[in-house]
Amino acid sequence: MVAFTSSTRRSACAVFVVLFGIFGLTAHASSLDVASADFAAWQVATAGERTFVGDRWPGLDEHPIRHIWIVDNASGDEAIGRSSGVIAASIPAYWLTQPDNLVHWPANLTAAGLSAVAITLFYLLLLPRLGQKNAMVGAAVLGLTTPVWSVAADGMWPHTLTVLGIIGMAWAADRERWWLVGFFGGVALWGRLHVALICAVLGIAVALARKSPIIAVKVGAASSAMLALSCVWTRWFYGTWDPTAGYRVGDFGDYASSNRFDVLNHLGFWLAPDRGLLVWTPIILVLAPSLIRGWRELPDWSRHLLLGGLAYLVLQGAMNRYSGGSSFFPYRLQLETLAAAAPALAFSAVRMTAVTKRMFADVAILQGGVIAAGAVGLLVMGEVNGDRNELLLQATTLAFLVVVSFLAWRLAQFVVRREAALVPRTEGEG
Template identity: 40%
Template sequence: MPENQQQPNRPSWQIGVALFLVAATLYVATAGYSRVHIDVLSANIGAWRIASTGEPWIDGVDVEQINRTKATVFTTTHDGHRVIARSPGVIAVSVPAYAVRELVTDSGTSADDYSSAPGAVTAALITAASVLLMWGALLRLTSRRSATVAAVVFAFATPVWSVAADGLWTHTLTVLGISGMAYAASRERWLLVGAFGGVATWGRLHTVVIAAAIALACAWFQRKPAIAVRVGALGAVMVAGASLWSHWLYGKWIPSGGYAPSNYVSRTTGSDYDFNTSPVDLLRNEAALWIAGDRGILVWTPLVLLLVPLLIRTWKSQPLWCRAMFLSGVAYTLFQGWAAPFHGGDGIYGYRHGLEFLACATPSLVLAAVQAGPRLRLAMTAVIGVQLTAFGLGGILNRPTLTFGSHWDNNAFIQAFRDVPALLVLLALVVAATFLVTRMFLSDPEPEAVPARE
């Protein structure tokens, strides 16, 4: 081959396969198999019972033998039976994995036969699929190299690794749904936007605001009402499916499953949900989602804050669906701050209530990042190295985590350095490696795709 003739670029599908396999392998290897949060454990038990018995009831099962946490498994009653109380998706999605385990191992239905592995593997594979979908969306916005780097950061330098891929949280499904909506919207496949929007609502019902914002904004500004009809029609079918599921398990047609809306609108004094009875407490809870030491979006992922000036500068040139998704992520997070305590519970590394915003904001933030100058790129590299260290620690070890009362004025990552100062060496090595990789593979300029104006 002549020296001036370059090898053809590797096809995008090969990069996508490699990205999925790397993410899936790391996620499966580091998922939570023994140290399982009560939210995840409850969902796993529900799926295991359906797969092993064909019914959702947990009557006669010593769930406390399974439960190794300090909290109580989430249950309710229906037709005189005990049943796991969780959103539809986190139970339904791992039923196939538990069914495969039943076929392979011929295990029984007692507490001794339970395993968290099928649920953990399911969460890992779902999150790897989310990374692939987000990468596919970013390919329509920027160059292949920039899209791939951004997808790697999304996958391993955020709580996508330490939370969504660790076990079957509701956020595992919402991140999948939002990433899928981004992929579909970037290709103007509006039925698929509705389908992935429905997937997100099976995880957390109020993500409906995200699909609605994309559909209505694109329909209005493009003067194409059919967009809203297509998204809404398939989304409605998905929500109806969640209602059917809820009726089977709980005897109610509410698509939120085991979550009763009364918990969020009835504020009993002294409960975890009484904070929005006071304007000051409500504002404090809202602010904590962004700046609390151990739960703040901007604290754990400062790359977001670093990109805000460029985001403002590039805002008008960004595709309509990106802007709609970003703003709907902000709206969703504000609603989340009204609906539930900012911390999201104990035993979490990073944040979970901000994951929906992170997924919604990623396309816009990537479009901003590719416009960064040399100095900002240098700062971004350092920050990404720190985030990779932080979430590598949490993703691999599933710890350290802080207890209640420490979420405002402490941070698990910083506390880890206090406890084990030698971790500073790891931080220095990862940051140095990030700079080295950037210099070796990303220093040459590459033409960026121009975002389509709508």
Template identity: 40%
Template sequence: MPSEPPARPAPPARPAPPAHSEPAAGRVRDHGTARIGLALFLVTATVYLATAGYHRIHIDVLSANVGAWRIAATGSAAIDGLDTSGINPSRVELFSTEHDGHTVIARSPGVVAAGVPSYALRQLVTDAGTGVEDFTNVPPSVTAALLTALSVLLMWGALLQLTSRRAATAAALVLALATPVWSVAADGMWTHTLTVLGISGMAFGAARDRWLLVGLFGGIAVWGRPHTALLAAALALACAVAQRRPGIAVRVGAVGAALTVGASLWTHWLYGRWTPSGGYAAAPYLAQGTDSSQYEFNRTLGGLLQNEAAMWVALDRGILVWTPVVLVLAPLLVRSWHQQPVWARALLVSGVAYTLFQGAVAPFHGGDGIYGYRHGLELLASATPSLVVAAGHAGRRTRVVLTAVVGVQLAAFTLGGILNRPTLTFGHQWNDNAFASAVRDVPALGAWLVIAVALVFLLTRMFLREPDDDAAASLRA
């Protein structure tokens, strides 16, 4: 019998990868995700920078800009002896108050403080003077555009923990380009620029179990609007109880309290008060139902209820009117409620509570010359994670409706984001809508509406075909 061939030697064993290394597929996914995130930030930042308000500035934003400029140029927010007529062409005076015998700009701490670094950089680079001829709105407008692009990126990072990468990217773009985030938060240094950043950062931190970040961004939101402390507190407490981890509340509370103390120090420096509200005294806002209330609407129950309703359904300021995607997804939100992570539910519920409180202390319209709404932006940011989860439960018919609605929103906010007009004057916010008015005046805009809806349908068909379960799970990993 022929002898058996000699056995082949076994191939040398491959060295085991280091314990800390990731699978190649994981590294590819991480690199791909990072590239998408960078592209998302660059696209939104470019759009926002190109369309921010550099000349036609709302009085709220202009007042904050002047305060930041004066601090950067002179070390003080005082505007004594400054002829502001060359800065402020409107009939409304800059928001100011008196402190220690000086007239100082009266705005919330964050909107003034956020503009100081960019103005200081301009002073350093250009050696600009301190006269009105040296004033410009450009530095804080650039800052607002970049901060809002960062907000979109942070929200996208939170959504990656809830859905597929494509769906998260699509949702982030809807938030960025088809809502008042573009026409308000990214247009100039509004308080909402900081609150949207803060809420997006809180969502990012909570989604990744990074509670110091939640406290940090919660504190940033407080610098914009103090009552956003409700959002951070509710989020921290809900997750601490649900996970039986009191350390969550301790971390969020400690960091948030430190930043709130900073806002109080700022307020004391400029206005001599220890509240974190900046140039706004809290008492007139909270004196509801009395003659000492700053506003007439909250002196009676009927006026208060009407103002609360207007926050949602007024034709030119209503959350559900300008962003009907919320209304379309509401039934799915209820159906998917128990499948929502605790942090997303807490953020949504606290956002609703915040909005009801906002409707009780300030007029629903938020002032004149605004395209879209601004007092509902905190709810929009707070609700986005839950709405994205709800959208994942949409059937075929609901997806068609959802796509059409997003197209309409994109058409409306492209107009408002680029031009920040037309805007309606006082008295028309209940019974008219700025975009509808524009379409009536310029019928050609109806063609843009059709194109925008068709474009969204095309992009949805190209990029949002439902991945199979394994692919979706790998993207969420």
């Protein structure tokens, strides 16, 4: 591990400033998920209101599906229903600016700042192992060629906090600061409660692998304290200690009861043409062979963090449909898994072959261009119809699998031939 020198501080500050500038200039609140959280933060900061006052936002009050964003609190009054963090995080910005009417820029700049912090932590995580140049590249790829920019940094989504929390967990785990791992896990669960699964897998798996129960104790205690604070928030905001009070939990339960084993829905998170993780972030496929080859040489915490992210996505697929709604680009529900996989993928990049290095550069540039178009609002995903032709989706998924399998097979053939050509022949061979 390298010392935190003045040079490191300067480069980290430069990463933050550049990313905050980019994120801030493109930030917007096009989704009612984001706008409703902004409204709640603005009401609290400027008027001390926690209940939903329809006269202050007639557009939401008259919306045909207002129930998605409005819940009943313990007293039977209506309130904005969002996760604790997306409301609480923006309150300081609205308190400082005190706008007379609802505006979104205070929350947008807060989201941009939190996302810039997340990528700066990622840069600092990579720096000791990969050097400054590669750490800069890794930070740019995660921050500017994925929905970390087009979703998390564009408005106060839950993913703004979960990405920060997960990257923070990685940064702290690499420094074996387990109390901080639990703290950052708590930041993530303030964004989405079930991200606690990733924190739990990381803490318990590392503790078991190292035969050090104190690791799990520290992670669990710190994250539990953050969960308790979330309960305090919901008690104040909704009148109940239930940390799920900001969501209509019954809707998720009803979905899970009938769709948890829907294979097509689970595949949709990965391969759907409209929201698929691998479709819109193909850099993962480029790095996958290197990840597999060097799996055992990766830091143990990075392997367990990745596995926690995969477990999280399985849980997400049981609770929610893969599309994740509309008014964002291109996907959002997989961002937690992407953040959890990012350290292991970045550490594996040093094992890329000459061919995959060229592919990496080309794919990263193409991917970044597409994400940039989405980040500035030129590309926006619409709602996925419930009665869409499932056969078409299955056919598209199958075609994609065939193409990917073929390319992987050809790449494997090339690598094997190339490696064989580099092995010197011993005397007597041939």
